[in-house]
Amino acid sequence: MTCRFLFAACAVLLVCAAGCQDAADPPAIDGELAMRYAQGNYDLGPRIYRTEGAAKSAEWIEKQAIEMPGLLESGGRVRIIGPGAVKNVEIVIPPTVRNTAQGDDCDFIVVGAHHDTKRLFSVPDFAGANDGASGVGALLAMVRTCVEYMQKRPLPCGIRFVFFDGEEALYQYTETDGLVGSRAYVDMLAKNGEKDRCRAMVLLDMIGDRDLHIDLAGNSTPALAKLVMAEAEAAGHADKFSPGDTAILDDHYPFLQAGIPAVDLIDFQFGPQNCYWHTGADTMDKISAESIKCAADVALRTVWRLAASGFKDLPK
Ligand SMILES: [Zn+2]
Structure with a gap:
């Protein structure tokens, strides 16, 4: 082996240390853990924007993060963000490879889900297992995986997990x-001068359906939707994902409006003719650990691939 070859081999190793996604060991969540988190969130009951329920949900999510092994110890941060009645929860995972050129002002990806539930006058105790809790469970389990996975696969950018309040309209x-909540969060990024460092947004909504089939929202950024489809294929879940052609008004929309590439992983066929959606039928028996894991794993693989490649598939 010549010195030159040795140098080349070292260079490859260094590049890999900066975030290669090992095909044999991609990031993957614990589906049962995600389900336990979803159950915990669901058990809080209605979590309607501007009510005590949403405030309690935010505090509950914050508590799960604070108690999560390794999160705070590895430099992670958690906070509830307003303004006013808005109770967004943000869990920040800093990069494990420091980009010295960027310092603390590193690029980051937002992974989002809403934690509020729909106000239904006909079902006052509506607690949204799929429409709310499944996304919360997915994100908390993803945080847990990231904390562990980043120790062996360092990541050169930050990840911000954001649990949005007020996704559901109180009226229409x-x-x-x-x-x-998502509008307030994007406004905050703009005000803080962080908007340009937010390189992508991946949203999970209604991803717990036992009969899962995710149609990516048709107004997702095409290059990002393509990456999700490629990772779904690589994960062996191609049959559960379609590119989708229906534009959806969801928490990815304010990001799109701000020029941030965004994709919405959503299964908007919940029950026959969507009959479980926003009804008393949206209960824990309708969702499964397997479905949450399927969506969360594909989302997490996408995040890792984007970050590890230096966002080459999503140029600024
Ligand atoms: Zn809803």
Whole structure:
């Protein structure tokens, strides 16, 4: 072996240390753990925006993060963010490879889900197992995986897991009703001068359906949707994903409006003719650990691939 070859081999090793996704060991969540988190969130009961239920849900998510092994010890941070009645929860995972050129101002990806539930006058105790709790369970389990996985597969960018409040409209979607938490979060990024460092947004919504089939929202950024489809294929879940052609108003939308590439992983066929959606039938027996794991694993693989490649598939 010549010195030159040795140098080349070292260079490859260094590049891999900066975030190669090992095909034999991609990031994957514990589906049962995600289900336990979903159950815990569901058991809080209704979590309607501007009510004590949503405030309690935010505090509960914050507590799960604080108690998560290794999160705070590895530099992770958690906080509840307003303004006002908005109770978004943000869990920040800093990069494990420091980009000295960027310092603390590193690029990051947002992974989102909403934690509020729909106000249903006909079902006052509506607690949204799929429409709410499944995304919360997925994200908390993803945080847990990231903390462990980043020790062996360092990542050169940050990940921010954001649990949005006020996704559901109290009456109907308008400029000020619905998507309240995600709009407030994007406004905050713009005000703090962080918007340009937010390189992508991956949203999970209604991903727990036992009969899972995710149609990516048709207004997702095409290059990002393509990456998700490729990772679904690589994960062996190609049959559970379609590119989708229906635009959906969801928490990825304020990010798109701000020019941030975004994709929405959503299964908007919940029960025959979507009859479980926003009804008393959206209960824990309708969702499964396997479905949450399927969606979360594909989302996490996408995040890792994007970050590890230096966002080459999503140029600024
Ligand atoms: Zn909903």
